Amino acid sequence: MSTPALLVRDLEFRWPGDDSFCLRLPNLAVNRKNSLFLYGPSGCGKSTLLNLIGGVLVPQAGHIELLDQPFSQLSASRRDAFRADHLGFIFQQFNLIPYLSVLDNVLLPCRFSAQRAKRVGEPEAEARRLLAALDLDPALLGRPAAELSVGQQQRVAAARALIGQPEILIADEPTSALDAERQAAFVELLLSEARRAGSAVVFVSHDLRLATHFDHSLALAP
Amino acid sequence: MKPLLHIALKSAWNRRLTLGLTLLAITLSVTLLLSVERIRQAARDGFAQSVSGADLIVGARGSPLQLVLYAVFNVGEASNNVGWQSYQAIAADPAVAWSVPLALGDSHRGFPVLGTTPAYFDHYRYGERQPLRFTAGQPFNGLFDAVIGAEVAAKLGYQLGESITLSHGSGPLPGLAHADKPFTVVGILAPTGTPVDRRVHVSLAAIEAIHLDWQGGAPIPGVAIPADMVSKFDLQPKTITAFLLGLHQRSAVFRLQRKIADYRGEPLLAVLPGVALDQLWQTVGVVEKALLGISWLVFAVGLAGLAAVMLASLNERRRELAVLRSVGAGPRHIVFLLVLESLFVTLLGVALSLAVVSVAAWLGGPWLAARFGLSTLPLAVSPGELRLLAGIFAASLLVSLWPAWRAYRLSLADGLIPRL
Ligand SMILES: Nc1ncnc2c1ncn2[C@@H]1O[C@H](COP(=O)(O)OP(=O)(O)OP(=O)(O)O)[C@@H](O)[C@H]1O
Numbered sequence: 001m002s003t004p005a006l007l008v009r010d011l012e013f014r015w016p017g018d019d020s021f022c023l024r025l026p027n028l029a030v031n032r033k034n035s036l037f038l039y040g041p042s043g044c045g046k047s048t049l050l051n052l053i054g055g056v057l058v059p060q061a062g063h064i065e066l067l068d069q070p071f072s073q074l075s076a077s078r079r080d081a082f083r084a085d086h087l088g089f090i091f092q093q094f095n096l097i098p099y100l101s102v103l104d105n106v107l108l109p110c111r112f113s114a115q116r117a118k119r120v121g122e123p124e125a126e127a128r129r130l131l132a133a134l135d136l137d138p139a140l141l142g143r144p145a146a147e148l149s150v151g152q153q154q155r156v157a158a159a160r161a162l163i164g165q166p167e168i169l170i171a172d173e174p175t176s177a178l179d180a181e182r183q184a185a186f187v188e189l190l191l192s193e194a195r196r197a198g199s200a201v202v203f204v205s206h207d208l209r210l211a212t213h214f215d216h217s218l219a220l221a222p
Numbered sequence: 223m224k225p226l227l228h229i230a231l232k233s234a235w236n237r238r239l240t241l242g243l244t245l246l247a248i249t250l251s252v253t254l255l256l257s258v259e260r261i262r263q264a265a266r267d268g269f270a271q272s273v274s275g276a277d278l279i280v281g282a283r284g285s286p287l288q289l290v291l292y293a294v295f296n297v298g299e300a301s302n303n304v305g306w307q308s309y310q311a312i313a314a315d316p317a318v319a320w321s322v323p324l325a326l327g328d329s330h331r332g333f334p335v336l337g338t339t340p341a342y343f344d345h346y347r348y349g350e351r352q353p354l355r356f357t358a359g360q361p362f363n364g365l366f367d368a369v370i371g372a373e374v375a376a377k378l379g380y381q382l383g384e385s386i387t388l389s390h391g392s393g394p395l396p397g398l399a400h401a402d403k404p405f406t407v408v409g410i411l412a413p414t415g416t417p418v419d420r421r422v423h424v425s426l427a428a429i430e431a432i433h434l435d436w437q438g439g440a441p442i443p444g445v446a447i448p449a450d451m452v453s454k455f456d457l458q459p460k461t462i463t464a465f466l467l468g469l470h471q472r473s474a475v476f477r478l479q480r481k482i483a484d485y486r487g488e489p490l491l492a493v494l495p496g497v498a499l500d501q502l503w504q505t506v507g508v509v510e511k512a513l514l515g516i517s518w519l520v521f522a523v524g525l526a527g528l529a530a531v532m533l534a535s536l537n538e539r540r541r542e543l544a545v546l547r548s549v550g551a552g553p554r555h556i557v558f559l560l561v562l563e564s565l566f567v568t569l570l571g572v573a574l575s576l577a578v579v580s581v582a583a584w585l586g587g588p589w590l591a592a593r594f595g596l597s598t599l600p601l602a603v604s605p606g607e608l609r610l611l612a613g614i615f616a617a618s619l620l621v622s623l624w625p626a627w628r629a630y631r632l633s634l635a636d637g638l639i640p641r642l
């Protein structure tokens with residue numbers, strides 16, 4: 001029986017100043033090395049949930065456990081360190097620091113987390129391997145990220161999220177800027193690399209067609 | 223914090239144009255501040271260094287400040303002369319240990335000529351009561367002997383034995399020449415960093431001799447007394463410009479000062495050099511403060527520019543900051559990143575302006591010293607400047623906290639996903 005990588009209980013979150021809850025989630029669990037597809041209409045609080053899981057927002061009630069740690073009870077700086085060590089993120093767009101090279105962008109988590117740097121051993125070799133596995137032309141490695149196409153940027157972002165084998169990978173509509181055909185290919189590449197790294201995946205999208213690639217799926221009520 | 227250094231550098235390099243212009247503004251404003259401070263200090267030091275030695279400076283009645291300026295600093299001119307009899311009467315007072323008469327008015331290629339007695343070389347003191355030293359030769363002895371200051375020798379490349387002619391009047395424009403009566407350089411003084419370096423010293427009798435065939439500031443038409451004839455004349459001066467007095471006991475200074483003020487023969491004035499300088503600083507102090515104030519304002523404009531650039535750049539950097547947060551940076555990292563950048567720009571600006579000021583002091587210092595009688599501009603950083611630099615650093619640290627705080631708020635609001 002595998003332990004959960006992510007466990008959410010009785011979560012309630014309200015933006016300061018709002019009188020209604022933006023998000024209520026009684027129960028959510030994702031086991032290690034499993035993948036979850038989370039869908040819901042625009043504005044239902046998906047990105048808010050990911051900010052909560054990332055430890056950037058704190059819920060008013062309920063708790064979040066990551067890798068058996070009472071994550072939402074940790075101090076802000078401990079949550080930041082935890083995020084650096086154990087979480088990888090991919091967003092819809094603007095994932096990269098434009099003036100850093102592709103390689104430097106991928107290596108960012110290893111700079112912030114000694115643990116992830118240690119796990120990969122040779123960060124640069126691993127970055128090259130990941131980028132090759134994600135189908136990125138090696139000629140682009142030294143280029144500033146600003147010069148890449150959107151699809152290329154998303155693959156670089158995936159490589160960055162996966163480097164150092166974080167236990168949890170969180171993706172917030174990473175495919176919505178890609179066309180339908182490439183969406184499926186991207187999701188497949190992402191999932192196979194996540195399996196290889198042993199990461200649990202939480203994938204958010206409003207496009208139900210992608211759900212078939214994942215172990216589980218869950219609808220987030222508006 | 224270490225991963226941030228690399229990112230901070232790359233990020234700053236990415237915005238090098240705007241940051242470069244800000245750096246320029248900071249550099250210029252700090253340069254202004256440092257120059258004002260350094261010139262101010264050099265003026266004070268230069269003046270304070272030059273007046274030690276004499277207990278009283280005596281001249282015709284007028285402004286005490288003016289007296290000190292023309293008698294000690296070669297700045298300005300005396301409105302009236304002092305009669306030789308008055309000088310002798312006062313110098314004979316039992317309280318007086320030594321006296322040095324000063325006769326000004328002529329020049330040599332822009333350098334002032336001072337007529338005096340050999341006692342000048344024994345009693346004049348500068349800096350920490352140091353006596354004058356000769357690097358070559360000795361005090362004047364013969365009628366047409368001259369002793370030159372270190373700068374005169376260096377600038378004009380003069381050696382012992384050089385033959386020089388004096389001109390009437392002073393200032394950069396050469397007056398009428400006393401070309402018929404050339405002088406010989408018999409002594410060269412060691413550098414002092416005071417107006418002494420810029421003087422040509424001759425005997426009082428020599429001053430008298432070159433003006434024998436002159437009247438009212440011009441040669442008497444048809445009269446020319448050749449140099450070898452002048453010794454036949456009475457070369458006792460009738461007037462001098464001012465004189466310095468040294469006392470046996472400093473406690474007698476006020477009594478003697480009063481006595482000189484009450485002198486019957488002619489209206490005279492005796493000043494304590496230190497008191498006159500204090501008066502000068504009181505007058506100049508207002509201007510100094512105004513200059514320093516303006517410089518601080520200019521620096522404030524520079525800092526405001528820095529803050530504006532940093533704040534404006536935050537909009538385009540929101541994505542960058544959100545990405546950094548997603549890979550594990552906390553809000554304190556974001557604050558550090560922005561403070562680091564502002565401090566880097568100001569510190570670089572301060573370093574550059576120190577370099578500019580030092581090079582300027584090195585190149586322009588001699589000119590300023592010559593033109594305004596400042597002591598040579600110091601190349602090293604003085605304690606006053608260190609305080610100034612500390613102030614600059616503190617001010618820029620304070621200002622840099624503003625964009626940093628805003629970035630902190632933004633990164634808290636944005637979380638991992640940058641908003642529009
Ligand atoms: N910083 C914020 N301050 C206040 N309210 C916010 C903030 N961010 C989001 N919200 C509100 O929270 C709700 C959920 O927003 P969220 O971004 O989580 O939606 P989403 O499900 O990710 O939508 P989409 O699919 O369009 O990305 C929205 O109603 C939004 O107005």
Ligand SMILES: [Mg+2]
Nearest residue numbers: 046047048172
């Ligand atoms: Mg969203």
